[in-house]
Amino acid sequence: MASIARSSLLRQVATKPALQNSIIARAAFHTTAKRDLLPPLPQRVVGTVNDAAPVPPPSPSHGSYHWTFDRLVAASLIPLTVAPFAAGSLNPTMDAVLCATLLIHSHTGFQNIIVDYVPQYRTPRARKAAIWGLNAATVVVGLALYEYETSDVGITETIKRLWKA
Template sequence: MASIARSTLLRQAATASRLSAARPLFQQQSLLQNTSRIAAFHASSRRNLLPPPAQVIQGGVNDAAPVPDPNPSHGSYHWTFERLVAAGIVPLTVAPFAAGSLNPTTDAILCALLLVHSHLGFQVLVTDYIPKKRFPGARKAFTWGLNAVTALVGLGLYEFETNDVGVTELVSKLWHA
């Protein structure tokens, strides 16, 4: 973007210098001052917020790509399970309010599905954006952190369901408030 702006400014300055023969001297100086100020703004150095990690090449060009071990929980079954969980949330969200009964069993199932759905979504984020090959320590730390947070949220939902009104009752009270 800065390179486009610089070439445009240089073109404008060249055009202005050609047209400046008919202008008074004080207008020429103000035009050149503004042009240099804008050009200096666009020519500022680029600062990276986070430096890139060390570039490490492992293996050669003719090495075969590693084939992962077959695991049914990380293939098409995993995707199907995620879709079933996501599709199961929809009727469980609507059913307590449409039927008019706030059953603790459907509330507990809804909370469990929401927890599993959230965990799977964040697990995909960790898998996609923290590659194991480049950041093995960070990947392990984020995976353990995600598991700990999921367990903590599960415990909190259990306590809220057993010792308080429950999620659907809370939503119902907030809706009518």
């Protein structure tokens, strides 16, 4: 008995004009046209369905050696960051090694992002521009770090002063 009453009650509620007006009002709110922010990349098919997948030529610099180098640089940042503060001495050589390691770590990280997210086969000019931009930014940051190390207090002394401030 309760299920029969419930279905008729729902039918009465659904046919009320107030409910229909609110549905129309909500639908009118969402009728804006969908616009993509960026146009789609060029689409092209190379070869046929039956072609074998291309195998890239083996390169040790883009394989496990590259990954191992990235991990070694990342792991070496831990003692290089802690050593000047734990030892209590601020050595300019250690400061320079820390700056160089940070620069290499940042460069390889951004390079990996470009390689992963800017595909060579779809946007070759954008990828080349991104790589050249990364190389230029790395040179500029390297020169700025060198200037900061030679004519100012250096990275570790700056961190020490900021920590005490």
